Amino acid sequence: MNRKEEILRLIEEGYSTAKELARYFNVSLMTIYRDLRELEEEGKIVRRHGNVELRREEELRENVCAVCGKEIDLRLAFIYMLRGGKKVHTCCAHCGLIAYKNINRESVEMAITRDFITCNPVNAFASTYVVGGVTTPCCKPPAFVFAEKEDAERFAKGFGGYVLGFGDAVAKMEELMRMGQRVDISL
Ligand SMILES: [Zn+2]
Ligand SMILES: [Zn+2]
The missing domain is CATH 1.10.10.10 (Winged helix-like DNA-binding domain superfamily/Winged helix DNA-binding domain)
Structure with a gap:
C-alpha cells in the first residue's frame, strides 16, 4: 500500500x-x-x-462532466481550478479543450489532468497534446495529454493524431468538431 x-x-x-x-x-x-x-x-x-x-x-457520483454529462473517470479527468475555489470538472482532455472557450479565462488559476502514460498529475497548460487519432478512451475525437513531447510524438506515430501545445490543441479540437458536425448533418 x-x-x-x-x-x-x-x-x-x-x-x-x-x-x-x-x-x-x-x-x-x-x-x-x-x-x-x-x-x-x-x-x-x-x-x-x-x-x-x-x-x-x-x-463522487455527482462528479459529472461539465461539457458532456458523462460520469468522470478520475484517470482521464481534466479539471479547471478557478479563483475562489470553484472547479470545472470535465471527463477527459477532449471535453477539457472544448470547455476552455466557455470559461472565463481570467478566473482560471490552473488546469490539471494526467499524463496518459504515467497517470501523474500534470499542468494542462504546459503539456503536449495528441488530438485525433484512432483510439478513443472517452470522447470523440479524442485528445491525449503527455508531460513529455517525445511521448506524444511516439504515441501519435502509433495511433495517429496531431501533436500540439495547449492553445493549438484547443483550436484543432474546435476544427475537428466542426468537421464532425458537418458529417453528422450530411448523414
Ligand atoms: Zn465530457
Ligand atoms: Zn470524455
Missing part, C-alpha cells in the same frame, strides 16, 4: 488533520500537504475548515 492509500485508510479511521498524518508517517507537513492536494484533485477527499474528510460516495 502506498502512502496515499494509507492516508485514505487513516482518514477513515478518524485522522483529520495534516499534522496528525505527518506525525504518523514521520514526514514533513509539506509532504503530507502534497499528498492531500493530490487526493483532493483525484476527488477522494475534501478539506473543510482545516480538516480532511473522505469524499462521500454521493458526492
